[in-house]
Amino acid sequence: MFRYSAMAVMAGASLVLAACGQAGGDAGTGQAPAAKPAAKSPEPTDAERQARLAALPAPYNTGDLENGRRQFGLCRSCHTIAEGAPNLTGPNLYGVFGRKAGGLEGYNYSEALKTADFVWDAEHLDAWLDNPRTYLPGTKMTFAGLHDAQKRVDLIAYLKVESGYEPPAS
Numbered sequence: 001m002f003r004y005s006a007m008a009v010m011a012g013a014s015l016v017l018a019a020c021g022q023a024g025g026d027a028g029t030g031q032a033p034a035a036k037p038a039a040k041s042p043e044p045t046d047a048e049r050q051a052r053l054a055a056l057p058a059p060y061n062t063g064d065l066e067n068g069r070r071q072f073g074l075c076r077s078c079h080t081i082a083e084g085a086p087n088l089t090g091p092n093l094y095g096v097f098g099r100k101a102g103g104l105e106g107y108n109y110s111e112a113l114k115t116a117d118f119v120w121d122a123e124h125l126d127a128w129l130d131n132p133r134t135y136l137p138g139t140k141m142t143f144a145g146l147h148d149a150q151k152r153v154d155l156i157a158y159l160k161v162e163s164g165y166e167p168p169a170s
């Protein structure tokens with residue numbers, strides 16, 4: 001993971017933007033990734049979580065992280081979200097924002113995900129989570145959908161805060 005981040009930093013701005021938030025974070029602090037004691041970034045503190053939440057675009061900046069965590073209970077049987085955590089039935093979701101759909105190396109996606117031609121952002125996640133099987137027919141994600149729009153806002157806010165997403169520097 002560390003090696004990947006370092007490569008992304010060196011590979012240029014466009015890749016940094018497309019890669020997981022971790023690479024952007026390293027670049028933003030101006031600190032060489034090598035200076036870090038461990039490859040993985042530390043768990044964010046609650047204050048950092050609140051700061052990340054506040055930096056999200058509306059309506060996600062008003063999301064309820066605690067409720068988002070509860071909603072993520074619907075996903076946990078199939079997905080991990082921590083950096084470097086294993087794939088379960090579904091792919092690890094760390095760094096999913098800004099990643100091409102079906103783009104996690106080493107995970108065996110369905111044809112539907114492999115051939116999907118978009119990058120995950122809040123809007124795509126929102127439509128996907130409402131009803132995965134109508135959004136991408138043929139997906140092997142057997143999740144019926146989370147139809148409550150506010151719960152999706154809270155869940156997506158939680159995913160952004162926990163998956164290493166860094167808002168673009170302004």
Ligand code: HEC
Nearest residue numbers: 074075078089090101102103109110113139140141142143
């Ligand atoms: C029953 C297992 C299961 C549940 C529950 C589930 N997923 Fe999935 N998820 C999958 C599988 C399997 C895939 C891969 C789909 C494919 O290849 O078609 C996937 C794919 C995804 C992707 C695409 C990732 C990528 O790299 O392109 C996202 C995002 C996602 N799931 C989010 C969620 C969220 C958020 C929840 C909870 C609301 C959830 N999933 C619930 C099994 C599940």
